[in-house]
Amino acid sequence: MDDRLLFLISAPRSGSTLLERMLASHPAILGRAEPHLLPPLAHLGYYGRVDKAPYDPFITHEAAGAFVRDLPRGEADYLDALRACTDILYGRMLDASGRKIFLDKTPANALVLPFLAKLYPQARHLVLTRHPAAIFTSYADSFFDGDVEVANRHNPILDRYVPAIATFLREKPAPLVHVRYEDLVADPETWMRRVLDFLGLDFEPGIIEYGREGVAQAGEGLGDPIGVARHVRPVIASVDKWAEALAADPRRFDFVRGLLARLDPQDLSVWGYPAETILDPVGRATGAKPPRARLTRYTLQRKILVALRRNIHHNALGRVLRRLRFALDVLLRE
Numbered sequence: 001m002d003d004r005l006l007f008l009i010s011a012p013r014s015g016s017t018l019l020e021r022m023l024a025s026h027p028a029i030l031g032r033a034e035p036h037l038l039p040p041l042a043h044l045g046y047y048g049r050v051d052k053a054p055y056d057p058f059i060t061h062e063a064a065g066a067f068v069r070d071l072p073r074g075e076a077d078y079l080d081a082l083r084a085c086t087d088i089l090y091g092r093m094l095d096a097s098g099r100k101i102f103l104d105k106t107p108a109n110a111l112v113l114p115f116l117a118k119l120y121p122q123a124r125h126l127v128l129t130r131h132p133a134a135i136f137t138s139y140a141d142s143f144f145d146g147d148v149e150v151a152n153r154h155n156p157i158l159d160r161y162v163p164a165i166a167t168f169l170r171e172k173p174a175p176l177v178h179v180r181y182e183d184l185v186a187d188p189e190t191w192m193r194r195v196l197d198f199l200g201l202d203f204e205p206g207i208i209e210y211g212r213e214g215v216a217q218a219g220e221g222l223g224d225p226i227g228v229a230r231h232v233r234p235v236i237a238s239v240d241k242w243a244e245a246l247a248a249d250p251r252r253f254d255f256v257r258g259l260l261a262r263l264d265p266q267d268l269s270v271w272g273y274p275a276e277t278i279l280d281p282v283g284r285a286t287g288a289k290p291p292r293a294r295l296t297r298y299t300l301q302r303k304i305l306v307a308l309r310r311n312i313h314h315n316a317l318g319r320v321l322r323r324l325r326f327a328l329d330v331l332l333r334e
Contacts (some may be wrong), residue, residue: 002122008105011161166267243281
């Protein structure tokens with residue numbers, strides 16, 4: 001399957017849905033909703049473990065290690081077994097489509113890259129990076145109504161993804177090409193030609209206008225509920241939106257600056273955003289009007305959800321929901 005797989009590696013809110021839709025409009029590439037096949041396999045016990053499961057994850061971790069050590073070829077046999085599973089799943093999905101390459105853009109794959117490189121050492125990887133402050137502010141705005149502190153407590157997205165992807169870019173354990181989001185939207189034809197050349201595919205001019213009528217798109221998934229569907233082709237309107245938002249809100253700016261200061265400058269440089277100039281766009285945006293948020297059904301749902309979750313573990317609503325969950329667990333118990 002190595003020659004038939006393309007892994008799109010990125011942090012969430014990096015523009016991966018845009019890039020996937022462009023690639024999936026190529027007749028040789030199958031794109032679909034994020035499959036999330038590999039992160040669970042990486043946490044079966046041998047490579048990593050979950051902290052909470054309906055079995056004892058600590059005993060599983062020890063037992064898996066002992067079992068694999070006694071296999072005739074050790075870890076190689078274990079990888080063969082896992083690969084047999086994913087080869088069938090990827091392969092049969094791909095065969096049914098009639099296309100040549102399966103595109104997996106699951107963001108959590110970026111957090112299991114050492115495992116992925118062992119499982120498919122010759123598979124091709126397309127690494128997409130975006131300005132880290134743009135990623136974090138988009139994440140906070142999209143899922144936490146702009147509350148940067150709550151967003152970071154829920155998922156310290158920069159601390160998790162920047163070092164993992166930077167290490168992969170630096171060590172290059174598998175074939176890869178690196179694309180910056182800002183470069184892609186500014187000059188999509190140049191960068192898509194590079195990507196398709198990397199894949200050994202001919203350039204199709206139509207992939208730039210991924211949203212044109214008649215182009216089949218990947219099925220709906222959890223990846224990107226807002227933004228991309230409104231456009232026919234890449235646009236640069238969102239490139240500096242984060243800087244304008246931070247320039248207009250000193251409190252958010254200070255918080256994001258603190259997050260960036262925690263990151264290794266070498267990692268930021270590998271990503272393509274040197275630490276010494278990483279906040280320059282905010283200075284250029286000073287005085288600009290903050291971008292107006294569009295109120296859609298999705299954003300309204302998020303605002304309501306954020307409001308309901310606030311202090312949920314200490315208020316009356318939380319107590320009612322815990323009692324209700326207990327009652328439902330009793331009723332649904334096998």
